[in-house]
Every structure is written in structure tokens, then in C-alpha cells.
Amino acid sequence: MxxxxxxxxxxxxxxxxxxxxxxxxxxxxxxxxxxxxxxxxxxxxxxxxxxxxxxxxxxxxxxxxxxxxxxxxxxxxxxTAGKDDRYPTVMIMQAMPADKKTPFPTAYLEYYPCGAEPVKQYAELEAALNDLIDQVSDSEAEKLYEQEEQLSDALGDCIDYQDFAPVDVLSLYRKKIVLDKRIYDAFKPYFDWNTVRLNQNEIILFEKTQNK
Incomplete structure (x- = not known):
């Protein structure tokens, strides 16, 4: 944290x-x-x-x-990756939430060489995986892990940064930013900067997959 x-x-x-x-x-x-x-x-x-x-x-x-x-x-x-059109999609996901001792949640950022929709599907499952595992049987949990692995493999090789800070969005150009709503809510003023839009970025919010 x-x-x-x-x-x-x-x-x-x-x-x-x-x-x-x-x-x-x-x-x-x-x-x-x-x-x-x-x-x-x-x-x-x-x-x-x-x-x-x-x-x-x-x-x-x-x-x-x-x-x-x-x-x-x-x-x-x-x-460089922030300006590289070979990585059109960025995923920003919460790693740890804020608590009484630390005022800010942590997040990681990953550049992907594919479109936003498969990244969003992967992000929704990844964000909720721990919660879902606790709610299902072992066989269903195994299927969830397999689904996560399949989605991850389909995305291609990513460039991973574990130390994301909101100011990093100023280095992104022409990106589909698949953004964890928890991080957006925590740092909303940063993501609403005009610079983010002027750099031709688009923010796509995602939330945890819910167990059905």
C-alpha cells in the first residue's frame, strides 16, 4: 500500500x-x-x-x-508504450483497497496489443475471481481458473507496471483505457482531466463479474 x-x-x-x-x-x-x-x-x-x-x-x-x-x-x-499504437488498450485494475492506515488504493497498469472488449471481459473476471471462488464448488472454481487462463492467453503479451499512479494517465495517447471503477471512484478528478480526452483516450469502466 x-x-x-x-x-x-x-x-x-x-x-x-x-x-x-x-x-x-x-x-x-x-x-x-x-x-x-x-x-x-x-x-x-x-x-x-x-x-x-x-x-x-x-x-x-x-x-x-x-x-x-x-x-x-x-x-x-x-x-514509449503510452504512444505506441501497437498497444491500443490499457487495463488499470485495483490491487489492494484503501484502509484506515493508508489513504489510497493501489493499482497496476497493463498495455495490451488487442482491442478493448476482450480486455474488459478478462478484467471483469479477474477483479472478481477471489470472491467468486469462495461462492462456488471446487469443480466450478476450476472452470473459472480455466476461463481466466483462456481469456488471458487470447489477449497476447502485455507490458506490466505494478506501481500505477493517476498521473500516469497523462502519458497515454490514443488508448482505450479499461478502468476499474473502484480506481476511477478513488481518483476521479485525475481521470476527468481534459488532457486525458485531448490525448484521444477513451475510458471504459468495468466492475466485478457477479456470480449468477
């Missing part, structure tokens, strides 16, 4: 996340300088400290750089 909603585009958020490693870098750098000074000032100061702290500092910097590179690559892939 998320305690704070990401409000910046993915490429901007990459650097914000990296800033969190700055305090660790400053501490390690200070310890490196101190150990170097202490080594020449005190005869019994251990040599391993002089070596260890710079190594730790280098590791912190390396992980920060790798985080930026990985985040930028992921953000570029997301924005």
Missing part, C-alpha cells in the same frame, strides 16, 4: 527517489574522511577502516547510479 501518492511523471520521480540515498552517501563520505585523517593521526588506527568506508561509499554511489539508470529505462519504456 502507498502512504503518499506519486504526483510527478515517472522520469521526474526517478530523481526524487534517488535523493533518499544522499544522507547515506554524506555519512559514508564523512566516515571515509575521518578514517583517513585518523589513520595518519593515530598509530593504532586500523587500516581496514580506511579501506572499508571508501568502499561502502562507492557502493552507495553505485546503487544510486544503477537506480537512476534502471528507473529512467523503465520510465522511457512506459512513455
Amino acid at each position: 502507498i502512504n503518499k501518492l506519486r504526483t510527478k511523471p515517472r522520469d521526474k520521480a526517478v530523481y526524487k527517489d534517488t535523493v533518499r540515498s544522499i544522507p547515506a552517501f554524506i555519512v559514508c563520505l564523512a566516515l571515509s574522511v575521518y578514517s583517513l585523517i585518523a589513520y595518519f593521526s593515530f598509530a593504532d588506527f586500523p587500516l581496514y577502516s580506511v579501506i572499508a568506508f571508501p568502499v561502502i561509499t562507492a557502493v552507495v554511489v553505485l546503487f544510486a547510479v544503477l537506480g537512476i539508470v534502471r528507473g529512467r529505462k523503465k520510465a522511457f519504456r512506459f512513455s
Whole structure:
């Protein structure tokens, strides 16, 4: 669950996340300088400290750089798919609801290379699968899983992002957005932005399949 909603585009958020490693870098750098000074000032100061702290500092910097590179690559892939007409349909589905401890529900986003209708059918079943399984017999549950698998296979390979934030819709162009109504209700102002329509997107709401 998320305690704070990401409000910046993915490429901007990459650097914000990296800033969190700055305090660790400053501490390690200070310890490196101190150990170097202490080594020449005190005869019994251990040599391993002089070596260890710079190594730790280098590791912190390396992980920060790798985080930026990985985040930028992921953000570029997301924005590229958002403009790629080979993926005309996007599904946004709730993963976990909000509760007393966390104010926002979480959701994931998937790009699909097919039309909106089969994605909507899959989304309706997927959203309700856990509830339906509890209401039916084992044989019926097995049929539901088979149906889900068949629907999923028919959709083709998707591009999956588990960390959806409403601001991501600004990176979508010419998409049929198959949207979980629970997420729409939670973030309605974001999805009603004029930019979403100006980017030639269409929102298609879906709800859980009900057991008949």
C-alpha cells in the first residue's frame, strides 16, 4: 500500500527517489574522511577502516547510479508504450483497497496489443475471481481458473507496471483505457482531466463479474 501518492511523471520521480540515498552517501563520505585523517593521526588506527568506508561509499554511489539508470529505462519504456499504437488498450485494475492506515488504493497498469472488449471481459473476471471462488464448488472454481487462463492467453503479451499512479494517465495517447471503477471512484478528478480526452483516450469502466 502507498502512504503518499506519486504526483510527478515517472522520469521526474526517478530523481526524487534517488535523493533518499544522499544522507547515506554524506555519512559514508564523512566516515571515509575521518578514517583517513585518523589513520595518519593515530598509530593504532586500523587500516581496514580506511579501506572499508571508501568502499561502502562507492557502493552507495553505485546503487544510486544503477537506480537512476534502471528507473529512467523503465520510465522511457512506459512513455514509449503510452504512444505506441501497437498497444491500443490499457487495463488499470485495483490491487489492494484503501484502509484506515493508508489513504489510497493501489493499482497496476497493463498495455495490451488487442482491442478493448476482450480486455474488459478478462478484467471483469479477474477483479472478481477471489470472491467468486469462495461462492462456488471446487469443480466450478476450476472452470473459472480455466476461463481466466483462456481469456488471458487470447489477449497476447502485455507490458506490466505494478506501481500505477493517476498521473500516469497523462502519458497515454490514443488508448482505450479499461478502468476499474473502484480506481476511477478513488481518483476521479485525475481521470476527468481534459488532457486525458485531448490525448484521444477513451475510458471504459468495468466492475466485478457477479456470480449468477
